[in-house]
Amino acid sequence: MKSVIKTLSEKLRSGQITSVELTEKYIEAIKRVNPVINAYVHETFEEARRDAEYADRLIKEGKGTPLTGIPFTLKDNIATDGELTTCCSKILEGFRPYYDATVWKKLKEQGAVLLGKTNMDEFAMGSTSETSVYGAPLNPRNTARVTGGSSGGVAAAVCADIAAYGLGSDTGGSIRQPASFCGIVGFKPTYGAVSRYGLIAYGSSLDQIGPMTHSVTDAALVYDAIKGEDCADQTSAPVHMGPTALNGDVRGIKIGVVKEFFDGINPQIKGAIDAAIEQYKNAGAEVVEVSIPALKLALPVYYIIACAEASSNLGRYDGIRYGYRAANYSSVDDMITKTRTEGFGREVKKRIMLGTYVLSSGYFDAYYKKACLIRKRVESQLAECFEKCDVLFAPTAPVTAFPLGYSGGNALETYLSDVCTVPVNIAGLPAIALPCGKDKDGLPIGMQIIGKKFDDERVLDIAYFAEKSKLCELEDVEGGVRL
Amino acid sequence: MKYQLVSGLETHVELATATKIFCGCTTAFGGAPNTHCCPVCTGQPGALPILNKRVVEFAIRAGLATHCTINTTTHLDRKNYCYPDLPKAYQISQFDKPLCEHGYVELESGKRIGITRIHIEEDAGKLVHESGFTFIDYNRGGVPLIEIVSEPDISSPEEAREYVEKLQLIMRYIGVSDCKMQEGSMRCDVNISLMPVGSTKFGTRTEIKNMNSLSYIEKAMAYEYSRQAEILDNGGEVVQATMRYDEHTGETSVMRTKEDAQDYRYFLEPDILTVVIPEEKVEEIRASLPELPTDKLKRYVNELGINPANAQLLYKYKAVCDFVEKAISLGAGVKNTVNLTVGTLYSKLETEDDKERFNLPVTAEEMAKLVKLADEGKINITLAQKTLSKMAEEGKSVSAYISESDLAGVDEGELEGICKKAVESNPQAVADFKAGKEKAIFALYGFIKKATQGKADIKKADAILRQLIMK
Numbered sequence: 001m002k003s004v005i006k007t008l009s010e011k012l013r014s015g016q017i018t019s020v021e022l023t024e025k026y027i028e029a030i031k032r033v034n035p036v037i038n039a040y041v042h043e044t045f046e047e048a049r050r051d052a053e054y055a056d057r058l059i060k061e062g063k064g065t066p067l068t069g070i071p072f073t074l075k076d077n078i079a080t081d082g083e084l085t086t087c088c089s090k091i092l093e094g095f096r097p098y099y100d101a102t103v104w105k106k107l108k109e110q111g112a113v114l115l116g117k118t119n120m121d122e123f124a125m126g127s128t129s130e131t132s133v134y135g136a137p138l139n140p141r142n143t144a145r146v147t148g149g150s151s152g153g154v155a156a157a158v159c160a161d162i163a164a165y166g167l168g169s170d171t172g173g174s175i176r177q178p179a180s181f182c183g184i185v186g187f188k189p190t191y192g193a194v195s196r197y198g199l200i201a202y203g204s205s206l207d208q209i210g211p212m213t214h215s216v217t218d219a220a221l222v223y224d225a226i227k228g229e230d231c232a233d234q235t236s237a238p239v240h241m242g243p244t245a246l247n248g249d250v251r252g253i254k255i256g257v258v259k260e261f262f263d264g265i266n267p268q269i270k271g272a273i274d275a276a277i278e279q280y281k282n283a284g285a286e287v288v289e290v291s292i293p294a295l296k297l298a299l300p301v302y303y304i305i306a307c308a309e310a311s312s313n314l315g316r317y318d319g320i321r322y323g324y325r326a327a328n329y330s331s332v333d334d335m336i337t338k339t340r341t342e343g344f345g346r347e348v349k350k351r352i353m354l355g356t357y358v359l360s361s362g363y364f365d366a367y368y369k370k371a372c373l374i375r376k377r378v379e380s381q382l383a384e385c386f387e388k389c390d391v392l393f394a395p396t397a398p399v400t401a402f403p404l405g406y407s408g409g410n411a412l413e414t415y416l417s418d419v420c421t422v423p424v425n426i427a428g429l430p431a432i433a434l435p436c437g438k439d440k441d442g443l444p445i446g447m448q449i450i451g452k453k454f455d456d457e458r459v460l461d462i463a464y465f466a467e468k469s470k471l472c473e474l475e476d477v478e479g480g481v482r483l
Numbered sequence: 484m485k486y487q488l489v490s491g492l493e494t495h496v497e498l499a500t501a502t503k504i505f506c507g508c509t510t511a512f513g514g515a516p517n518t519h520c521c522p523v524c525t526g527q528p529g530a531l532p533i534l535n536k537r538v539v540e541f542a543i544r545a546g547l548a549t550h551c552t553i554n555t556t557t558h559l560d561r562k563n564y565c566y567p568d569l570p571k572a573y574q575i576s577q578f579d580k581p582l583c584e585h586g587y588v589e590l591e592s593g594k595r596i597g598i599t600r601i602h603i604e605e606d607a608g609k610l611v612h613e614s615g616f617t618f619i620d621y622n623r624g625g626v627p628l629i630e631i632v633s634e635p636d637i638s639s640p641e642e643a644r645e646y647v648e649k650l651q652l653i654m655r656y657i658g659v660s661d662c663k664m665q666e667g668s669m670r671c672d673v674n675i676s677l678m679p680v681g682s683t684k685f686g687t688r689t690e691i692k693n694m695n696s697l698s699y700i701e702k703a704m705a706y707e708y709s710r711q712a713e714i715l716d717n718g719g720e721v722v723q724a725t726m727r728y729d730e731h732t733g734e735t736s737v738m739r740t741k742e743d744a745q746d747y748r749y750f751l752e753p754d755i756l757t758v759v760i761p762e763e764k765v766e767e768i769r770a771s772l773p774e775l776p777t778d779k780l781k782r783y784v785n786e787l788g789i790n791p792a793n794a795q796l797l798y799k800y801k802a803v804c805d806f807v808e809k810a811i812s813l814g815a816g817v818k819n820t821v822n823l824t825v826g827t828l829y830s831k832l833e834t835e836d837d838k839e840r841f842n843l844p845v846t847a848e849e850m851a852k853l854v855k856l857a858d859e860g861k862i863n864i865t866l867a868q869k870t871l872s873k874m875a876e877e878g879k880s881v882s883a884y885i886s887e888s889d890l891a892g893v894d895e896g897e898l899e900g901i902c903k904k905a906v907e908s909n910p911q912a913v914a915d916f917k918a919g920k921e922k923a924i925f926a927l928y929g930f931i932k933k934a935t936q937g938k939a940d941i942k943k944a945d946a947i948l949r950q951l952i953m954k
Contacts, residue, residue: 079529092528099522101529200528204753233531234755309753312563315572316526320619332567332617359563359748368750 001215001467004164005070007483012059012069019052019069023113025481026071029162030115033479037138039156041076042084043116055111066221068111073163075151076117077124079198080104087200088132089122091343092323101198103167103209103226110225115163119153122345123314124174124202126150127414128407131347136404139182140477142443145401148178154212155182161480165213165222169199171206172302173421176433179212180396180446183435183474186212187219190454191428192237195230201313203306206425216467220244220460244457248465251284256389260295261420265398272437272445273395279471290385294378295423301378302422303415304358304371311355317343379427386452391462393449395420396433400443420448430456432463435472444474486677486712489685490643490704491635494650495628496660497668498541504605504627505532505575516620524625526570531754538627539758541659542603543768545629546583548657548775549598555760557582559752564745567619568608576604578749588649589777596646597634604628640704644697647671652776656801664695675704677711687721691728691735703728707735779804793821802841809847815854823854827871844878852881866937898939902947905930913952924948
């Protein structure tokens with residue numbers, strides 16, 4: 001793994017390069033590469049140049065942090081004052097918030113350089129980024145394949161080295177799965193460890209913002225910069241605010257291997273993960289076999305709860321205050337109906353309808369209420385596991401990157417491919433995805449390390465072993481910024 | 484009367500906190516449209532609600548003052564529906580676990596109107612219809628409300644009125660809301676059904692929404708009673724419906740029926756989660772509650788010996804009561820304090836509002852000083868009234884108006900002399916008095932008052948006069 005942030009930070013602070021110069025390199029690379037992979041949907045080059053100047057001043061005054069001056073990207077569902085934030089949806093076309101997401105505010109203060117907003121499934125609903133109104137981003141490792149989703153644009157930009165890192169969001173796997181499909185690191189912190197203020201909501205009790213980077217070292221640096229309780233988000237919690245210590249010493253660590261995660265999995269993927277587990281064992285870790293029967297229900301629980309919350313969260317898009325408004329209408333009700341019909345894509349409409357249905361009177365008890373009860377069961381069974389283990393190892397997805405266009409005709413199968421990631425969101429646990437091999441077609445295979453609630457730093461530390469021991473080294477993709 | 488009226492009220496009260504329920508925007512009335520707003524209360528994408536602690540405290544105050552039990556673990560719920568004045572397309576409210584439950588309000592007759600629940604929620608924005616357009620002002624969006632739901636214990640329009648008045652009084656007393664119906668800080672939905680007298684089976688109810696005047700509530704209920712009675716008399720069935728009251732025609736009409744009823748799809752608000760209130764906090768709030776109005780009224784009459792008519796005039800206005808009680812605690816006599824307040828000060832406080840605010844430049848300390856002088860006979864009541872009136876206008880202290888010589892009163896010798904003069908100057912009155920007309924002596928009082936600028940002690944003068952006349 002290459003620690004892009006760490007390396008660039010050293011170069012900036014030692015004066016080898018200025019942030020202004022570095023930023024121009026990234027801008028030039030974006031202009032070259034983005035037309036092919038469609039990672040960026042809105043560029044913020046003017047903002048980036050201003051950020052870079054500010055960063056250079058900070059560095060000169062000795063006030064630089066590890067992220068100062070480093071060009072990065074934000075997923076298009078994270079609010080940026082004055083800059084387009086559209087969730088890759090027609091219904092937010094032209095929308096520029098007049099407020100910043102807390103995570104962007106924190107990074108801006110440190111002199112981070114925002115290059116632009118990246119591509120995603122519309123309103124974060126999807127696992128391939130193909131439902132974007134701007135068209136799908138392409139996987140830089142094989143442009144006939146999807147990047148994964150919904151943070152596909154961030155994954156592609158980081159993978160192709162046209163951003164040093166990015167912030168994605170993860171509701172059912174949307175950071176981890178694209179990270180694994182593109183062969184980079186994606187970390188979803190514990191629910192509440194990072195503020196959601198300014199993250200355009202999809203599933204409020206499931207969403208989290210997290211870093212997508214080339215290495216665990218980088219992921220920890222970014223996590224440290226964005227973590228922390230926020231008075232603007234009452235679901236955020238106090239966490240350890242000092243820097244995450246990375247040693248990678250896994251002696252005595254108990255790794256839980258969950259039977260249900262490996263049921264029916266592609267043997268190449270199982271092989272890669274087994275090999276990784278062997279490496280950990282050789283370094284002194286112990287393997288514990290565990291079973292979590294409730295995991296079989298995790299997918300329907302996820303889709304019921306996420307869609308229910310989404311149906312409510314997306315009610316506000318009516319063309320009255322912001323975004324797209326239908327051109328021809330005969331009344332307010334007609335305007336709202338037409339706006340939403342024209343503004344939302346098919347997948348979003350499907351999930352809104354599903355969510356409305358499971359909350360409706362007569363069906364509430366059978367679906368939503370039951371899903372909430374089973375959710376608690378999944379949470380408590382996972383918690384029980386953590387009495388026997390320190391972390392769980394699991395695949396990120398049962399497959400590697402699909403071909404483009406595949407999931408459109410295989411909706412249910414696509415939903416089912418979230419089986420390894422959604423339990424983490426249901427229980428609010430921290431989890432990191434990192435590359436652990438390649439399949440026969442050269443596509444990256446990712447593995448997940450899942451920790452108990454608020455054990456984020458330990459998860460990063462245990463993942464760091466993989467970086468330290470060079471468990472999986474993937475080659476760089478051509479065309480981006482070289483360090 | 485063939486039918487028994489059965490009614491329950493749902494009352495929305497705007498809380499007088501400085502900021503809104505889920506954000507730091509001001510709740511101040513007025514202001515140019517959409518200037519008291521932020522991303523949270525206008526439902527911008529990515530904004531999140533932050534529960535205002537003070538709102539919870541105010542709601543607990545309201546619950547304790549109406550004898551409710553407080554649910555110390557509770558949560559908020561989303562009530563989903565689509566309307567332009569609701570920016571998020573859901574209202575954050577409470578559904579299955581309200582903050583307060585099972586209280587009551589006691590009427591004059593001793594009858595208790597049960598309170599089923601009190602919960603917190605946010606208000607919506609305001610639609611303004613003008614020049615063929617509809618404008619939306621979100622200033623009111625997010626203003627904190629409590630919804631007070633009564634049991635169907637109300638049996639007449641008069642009882643409904645009294646119930647609402649009592650609620651207003653309690654909420655004003657505890658400082659939770661100014662409950663001004665005409666300004667919209669208090670609104671009622673009236674549920675009403677009829678059942679044959681002697682029956683125990685409730686009839687179908689209709690709901691009359693957004694009543695913002697006490698007299699309209701009475702009128703609307705009376706109209707609806709007769710409307711439903713007529714239907715039942717003719718063997719028909721009352722249709723469950725939401726109604727509006729037209730103040731011009733005095734009639735109710737249907738807004739929507741059960742078929743069009745909304746499914747709000749209530750579910751737990753995921754952005755706020757559980758609200759936990761420590762027991763100590765509830766006790767702290769309970770201890771900070773002032774004496775409640777009905778208790779105060781009883782104490783004024785039974786313990787302080789204030790005459791019931793005066794007690795009724797005082798107890799409704801907490802600021803006035805605070806003033807009177809403070810003066811009494813500083814040694815002022817109850818009778819004179821009350822009489823001077825109700826007689827003299829009230830003439831300067833014409834409206835209900837004036838009495839509520841009690842914005843006069845007379846402090847309780849100065850009042851006590853003045854009253855004590857009257858109590859001790861150092862000045863007579865007329866002078867006390869005149870002085871107090873001037874104090875209320877000019878804001879100066881007692882000593883600015885009453886000098887040593889005033890207090891000195893009139894000495895015995897001087898008084899005898901003036902009494903002699905009075906008798907000499909009023910022969911007709913003296914003759915009348917001797918003839919048995921007691922009241923004729925008032926003319927002599929008048930003369931003495933004038934001659935001594937009101938300083939003479941009329942009781943003493945009376946004794947002297949009678950002696951002189953009888954001689």
